[in-house]
Amino acid sequence: SAVISQKPSRDICQRGTSLTIQCQVDSQVTMMFWYRQQPGQSLTLIATANQGSEATYESGFVIDKFPISRPNLTFSTLTVSNMSPEDSSIYLCSVDGQGTYEQYFGPGTRLTVT
Amino acid sequence: GENVEQHPSTLSVQEGDSAVIKCTYSDSASNYFPWYKQELGKRPQLIIDIRSNVGEKKDQRIAVTLNKTAKHFSLHITETQPEDSAVYFCAAITNDYKLSFGAGTTVTVRA
Numbered sequence: 001s002a003v004i005s006q007k008p009s010r011d012i013c014q015r016g017t018s019l020t021i022q023c024q025v026d027s028q029v030t031m032m033f034w035y036r037q038q039p040g041q042s043l044t045l046i047a048t049a050n051q052g053s054e055a056t057y058e059s060g061f062v063i064d065k066f067p068i069s070r071p072n073l074t075f076s077t078l079t080v081s082n083m084s085p086e087d088s089s090i091y092l093c094s095v096d097g098q099g100t101y102e103q104y105f106g107p108g109t110r111l112t113v114t
Numbered sequence: 115g116e117n118v119e120q121h122p123s124t125l126s127v128q129e130g131d132s133a134v135i136k137c138t139y140s141d142s143a144s145n146y147f148p149w150y151k152q153e154l155g156k157r158p159q160l161i162i163d164i165r166s167n168v169g170e171k172k173d174q175r176i177a178v179t180l181n182k183t184a185k186h187f188s189l190h191i192t193e194t195q196p197e198d199s200a201v202y203f204c205a206a207i208t209n210d211y212k213l214s215f216g217a218g219t220t221v222t223v224r225a
Contacts, residue, residue: 031211033211033213041217041218042203042215042217043203043213043215044215045212045214048211048212058212059115092157096211101145101146101148101163101165101207101211102148102160102163103148103160103213104160105150105157105158105159106157107156108157
Protein backbone atom coordinates (compact mmCIF):
# COMPACT_ATOMS: atom_id res chain seq x y z
CA SER A 1 0.00 0.00 0.00
CA ALA A 2 0.99 3.66 -0.41
CA VAL A 3 3.10 5.48 2.15
CA ILE A 4 1.09 8.38 3.56
CA SER A 5 2.50 11.22 5.63
CA GLN A 6 0.84 14.14 7.36
CA LYS A 7 2.20 17.42 8.64
CA PRO A 8 2.13 18.57 11.36
CA SER A 9 1.78 15.48 13.53
CA ARG A 10 0.37 17.64 16.33
CA ASP A 11 -0.21 21.26 17.16
CA ILE A 12 -1.62 23.46 19.88
CA CYS A 13 -3.41 26.51 18.52
CA GLN A 14 -5.17 29.56 19.88
CA ARG A 15 -8.88 29.95 19.29
CA GLY A 16 -9.72 32.13 16.31
CA THR A 17 -6.66 31.09 14.32
CA SER A 18 -6.37 28.66 11.40
CA LEU A 19 -4.22 25.60 10.80
CA THR A 20 -3.41 23.92 7.51
CA ILE A 21 -2.74 20.20 7.55
CA GLN A 22 -0.87 18.54 4.71
CA CYS A 23 -1.28 15.00 3.40
CA GLN A 24 1.37 13.58 1.08
CA VAL A 25 1.28 10.19 -0.66
CA ASP A 26 4.27 8.51 -2.29
CA SER A 27 2.27 7.42 -5.35
CA GLN A 28 -0.62 8.77 -7.37
CA VAL A 29 -4.03 7.93 -5.96
CA THR A 30 -7.50 8.50 -7.29
CA MET A 31 -9.40 9.20 -4.10
CA MET A 32 -8.31 11.22 -1.08
CA PHE A 33 -10.51 11.82 1.94
CA TRP A 34 -10.35 13.80 5.17
CA TYR A 35 -11.76 12.45 8.43
CA ARG A 36 -12.14 13.79 11.94
CA GLN A 37 -11.81 11.67 15.05
CA GLN A 38 -12.90 13.42 18.21
CA PRO A 39 -11.41 12.16 21.49
CA GLY A 40 -12.57 8.62 22.24
CA GLN A 41 -14.90 8.62 19.24
CA SER A 42 -15.22 7.02 15.84
CA LEU A 43 -14.16 8.49 12.52
CA THR A 44 -16.38 10.93 10.66
CA LEU A 45 -15.88 11.82 7.02
CA ILE A 46 -15.42 15.54 6.46
CA ALA A 47 -15.02 15.64 2.70
CA THR A 48 -13.71 14.01 -0.44
CA ALA A 49 -10.77 15.91 -1.91
CA ASN A 50 -11.25 16.03 -5.67
CA GLN A 51 -8.25 16.66 -7.89
CA GLY A 52 -8.75 19.78 -9.98
CA SER A 53 -12.18 20.63 -8.61
CA GLU A 54 -13.91 21.67 -5.41
CA ALA A 55 -14.08 19.20 -2.55
CA THR A 56 -17.32 17.39 -1.79
CA TYR A 57 -18.41 18.00 1.80
CA GLU A 58 -20.50 15.79 4.05
CA SER A 59 -23.49 17.00 5.98
CA GLY A 60 -22.42 19.21 8.85
CA PHE A 61 -19.15 20.33 7.27
CA VAL A 62 -18.78 23.47 5.16
CA ILE A 63 -16.10 24.86 2.90
CA ASP A 64 -15.71 28.11 4.84
CA LYS A 65 -14.74 26.17 7.96
CA PHE A 66 -12.75 23.37 6.31
CA PRO A 67 -11.33 24.55 2.99
CA ILE A 68 -9.58 21.74 1.12
CA SER A 69 -7.15 21.79 -1.75
CA ARG A 70 -6.00 18.96 -4.00
CA PRO A 71 -3.59 20.34 -6.57
CA ASN A 72 -2.40 16.94 -7.83
CA LEU A 73 -2.81 13.18 -7.37
CA THR A 74 -0.35 12.90 -4.46
CA PHE A 75 -1.09 15.88 -2.23
CA SER A 76 -3.96 17.51 -0.36
CA THR A 77 -4.42 20.08 2.38
CA LEU A 78 -7.16 20.62 4.92
CA THR A 79 -7.46 23.96 6.71
CA VAL A 80 -9.33 24.25 9.98
CA SER A 81 -10.45 27.89 10.09
CA ASN A 82 -11.40 30.19 12.93
CA MET A 83 -10.76 27.42 15.42
CA SER A 84 -12.62 26.87 18.67
CA PRO A 85 -11.95 24.30 21.42
CA GLU A 86 -14.64 22.08 19.82
CA ASP A 87 -12.28 21.61 16.87
CA SER A 88 -9.82 19.74 19.07
CA SER A 89 -9.60 16.38 17.35
CA ILE A 90 -7.40 14.11 15.33
CA TYR A 91 -7.61 14.84 11.62
CA LEU A 92 -6.72 12.01 9.26
CA CYS A 93 -6.41 11.76 5.54
CA SER A 94 -7.04 8.52 3.72
CA VAL A 95 -6.39 7.29 0.20
CA ASP A 96 -7.80 4.49 -1.88
CA GLY A 97 -5.77 1.41 -2.73
CA GLN A 98 -5.11 1.93 -6.43
CA GLY A 99 -8.71 2.12 -7.51
CA THR A 100 -9.97 -0.51 -5.07
CA TYR A 101 -12.40 0.07 -2.23
CA GLU A 102 -9.57 -0.39 0.29
CA GLN A 103 -8.66 2.78 2.16
CA TYR A 104 -5.46 3.49 4.01
CA PHE A 105 -5.00 6.19 6.59
CA GLY A 106 -2.28 8.70 7.25
CA PRO A 107 -0.81 8.93 10.76
CA GLY A 108 -3.13 11.76 11.72
CA THR A 109 -2.72 15.30 13.06
CA ARG A 110 -3.62 15.81 16.69
CA LEU A 111 -5.02 19.32 17.09
CA THR A 112 -5.61 21.00 20.43
CA VAL A 113 -7.32 24.39 20.48
CA THR A 114 -6.98 26.47 23.63
CA GLY B 115 -26.83 7.93 4.03
CA GLU B 116 -25.39 4.74 5.44
CA ASN B 117 -25.78 4.03 9.16
CA VAL B 118 -23.54 1.42 10.79
CA GLU B 119 -24.19 0.14 14.28
CA GLN B 120 -21.55 -1.81 16.20
CA HIS B 121 -21.77 -3.97 19.31
CA PRO B 122 -20.51 -4.38 21.92
CA SER B 123 -18.79 -1.10 22.78
CA THR B 124 -16.33 -2.90 25.07
CA LEU B 125 -15.21 -6.51 25.17
CA SER B 126 -12.91 -8.16 27.69
CA VAL B 127 -11.68 -11.68 26.97
CA GLN B 128 -9.22 -14.09 28.52
CA GLU B 129 -6.09 -14.72 26.49
CA GLY B 130 -6.70 -17.68 24.21
CA ASP B 131 -10.47 -17.18 24.06
CA SER B 132 -12.39 -15.90 21.04
CA ALA B 133 -13.78 -12.42 20.49
CA VAL B 134 -16.76 -11.55 18.30
CA ILE B 135 -17.83 -8.07 17.23
CA LYS B 136 -21.08 -7.52 15.33
CA CYS B 137 -22.18 -4.73 13.00
CA THR B 138 -25.35 -3.93 11.13
CA TYR B 139 -25.79 -1.55 8.22
CA SER B 140 -28.78 0.20 6.74
CA ASP B 141 -28.05 0.78 3.04
CA SER B 142 -28.65 -2.29 0.92
CA ALA B 143 -26.41 -0.72 -1.75
CA SER B 144 -23.34 -1.11 0.49
CA ASN B 145 -21.00 -3.60 -1.12
CA TYR B 146 -17.72 -3.51 0.79
CA PHE B 147 -17.15 -4.01 4.52
CA PRO B 148 -13.70 -3.38 6.01
CA TRP B 149 -12.52 -3.79 9.58
CA TYR B 150 -9.92 -1.49 11.10
CA LYS B 151 -7.79 -1.94 14.20
CA GLN B 152 -6.62 1.18 16.01
CA GLU B 153 -4.04 0.97 18.75
CA LEU B 154 -3.67 3.85 21.17
CA GLY B 155 -2.16 6.87 19.49
CA LYS B 156 -1.90 5.13 16.13
CA ARG B 157 -3.70 5.35 12.81
CA PRO B 158 -6.53 2.90 11.96
CA GLN B 159 -5.12 -0.13 10.15
CA LEU B 160 -7.10 -2.22 7.69
CA ILE B 161 -6.99 -5.79 8.99
CA ILE B 162 -9.56 -7.61 6.88
CA ASP B 163 -12.40 -6.84 4.52
CA ILE B 164 -15.23 -8.59 2.74
CA ARG B 165 -17.16 -7.82 -0.40
CA SER B 166 -20.87 -8.26 -0.85
CA ASN B 167 -20.51 -11.30 -3.11
CA VAL B 168 -18.66 -13.28 -0.43
CA GLY B 169 -20.12 -14.80 2.74
CA GLU B 170 -16.96 -15.44 4.74
CA LYS B 171 -13.27 -14.62 4.63
CA LYS B 172 -10.44 -15.83 6.82
CA ASP B 173 -6.92 -14.60 7.47
CA GLN B 174 -5.06 -16.63 10.09
CA ARG B 175 -6.79 -15.92 13.43
CA ILE B 176 -9.20 -13.37 12.00
CA ALA B 177 -12.40 -14.08 10.09
CA VAL B 178 -15.27 -11.95 8.87
CA THR B 179 -18.76 -13.13 7.96
CA LEU B 180 -21.43 -11.27 6.02
CA ASN B 181 -25.18 -11.84 5.89
CA LYS B 182 -26.51 -9.58 3.15
CA THR B 183 -30.12 -10.51 3.72
CA ALA B 184 -29.97 -9.50 7.36
CA LYS B 185 -27.54 -6.65 6.65
CA HIS B 186 -25.06 -7.65 9.28
CA PHE B 187 -21.42 -8.64 9.39
CA SER B 188 -19.15 -9.85 12.14
CA LEU B 189 -15.47 -10.02 13.05
CA HIS B 190 -14.18 -13.14 14.77
CA ILE B 191 -10.79 -13.27 16.46
CA THR B 192 -9.69 -16.69 17.67
CA GLU B 193 -6.94 -17.57 20.16
CA THR B 194 -6.72 -13.97 21.30
CA GLN B 195 -3.35 -12.58 22.35
CA PRO B 196 -2.43 -9.45 24.34
CA GLU B 197 -1.44 -7.69 21.10
CA ASP B 198 -5.04 -7.99 19.94
CA SER B 199 -6.00 -5.37 22.54
CA ALA B 200 -7.13 -2.30 20.59
CA VAL B 201 -10.19 -0.47 19.32
CA TYR B 202 -11.83 -2.19 16.36
CA PHE B 203 -14.02 -0.33 13.87
CA CYS B 204 -16.33 -1.83 11.30
CA ALA B 205 -17.30 0.19 8.25
CA ALA B 206 -19.43 0.01 5.14
CA ILE B 207 -18.98 1.59 1.75
CA THR B 208 -21.16 2.16 -1.28
CA ASN B 209 -20.15 2.96 -4.85
CA ASP B 210 -19.08 6.48 -3.90
CA TYR B 211 -16.11 5.09 -1.91
CA LYS B 212 -17.24 6.89 1.25
CA LEU B 213 -16.66 4.94 4.45
CA SER B 214 -19.29 5.00 7.20
CA PHE B 215 -17.84 3.76 10.48
CA GLY B 216 -19.36 2.02 13.45
CA ALA B 217 -18.82 3.49 16.90
CA GLY B 218 -15.96 1.13 17.72
CA THR B 219 -15.32 -1.75 20.12
CA THR B 220 -12.58 -1.58 22.74
CA VAL B 221 -11.14 -5.07 23.07
CA THR B 222 -9.06 -5.95 26.12
CA VAL B 223 -7.29 -9.29 26.24
CA ARG B 224 -6.52 -10.33 29.82
CA ALA B 225 -3.34 -12.31 30.34
